[in-house]
Amino acid sequence: MKQPDYTKELLILALLLVPMVYLAIIWNYLPAVIPTNFNATGVPERVGAKSDFLLLMIFLFFTNALIYFLFRYIPKVDETQVVPASTEAELNKEYYRIRFLIHSYQAVFTCIIIFMVSKGQPFVMEHWAFVGVGLLIVGIGYYLRKLKPNNYVGVRTPWTLQSSEVWTETHRMASNLWISAGAVIIVAGFFLSLITGVFIIFFVAIVLAALPYIYSFRLYNKDKG
Numbered sequence: 354m355k356q357p358d359y360t361k362e363l364l365i366l367a368l369l370l371v372p373m374v375y376l377a378i379i380w381n382y383l384p385a386v387i388p389t390n391f392n393a394t395g396v397p398e399r400v401g402a403k404s405d406f407l408l409l410m411i412f413l414f415f416t417n418a419l420i421y422f423l424f425r426y427i428p429k430v431d432e433t434q435v436v437p438a439s440t441e442a443e444l445n446k447e448y449y450r451i452r453f454l455i456h457s458y459q460a461v462f463t464c465i466i467i468f469m470v471s472k473g474q475p476f477v478m479e480h481w482a483f484v485g486v487g488l489l490i491v492g493i494g495y496y497l498r499k500l501k502p503n504n505y506v507g508v509r510t511p512w513t514l515q516s517s518e519v520w521t522e523t524h525r526m527a528s529n530l531w532i533s534a535g536a537v538i539i540v541a542g543f544f545l546s547l548i549t550g551v552f553i554i555f556f557v558a559i560v561l562a563a564l565p566y567i568y569s570f571r572l573y574n575k576d577k578g
Contacts, residue, residue: 368456372463483542487535494531512573527565
């Protein structure tokens, strides 16, 4: 894999920091008490302090940061595999485009939440945060379904990289898993507290990473008899 384009990396890092900078700028203008739960008639049933809102924003920031480091440092290229320069350039372009779109989505979504709070708009903050994370996971799941074998993006285990059939079957399974997990997070987010939801998302993240890895290992060895 060629050296990263540091201009693009700085742009992605800027997207990572934009919501926190925006929050810092308008922090003093946020209401001291923020309604966080409304009944069917629009009457607030629970309120939270600005510190509760800050906790939610920190959670979203570290979620985005975790995605950045996973995409930035995990991808490795098999140095023994000869890849044409044109193919490598195209893969790099696609790789950065995916990362840019993900972080753009996270930045815009988080800034919308901050803006709505600053304007006193009634909505359930943590619920919409979980909806955003769930939609992101669903989107990645749909993308995995059509992903062709490569050394940059996807479930790149020793077994998927050795067999196109294992790659296809593993990504079909991973796609269904990610879409299902995202849908569950979206629905569960409307019934869970912020702290409980955070722990569930971290648990789901471990499952999303581990199961496709295990599946590809079992599938490859099953094919080998």
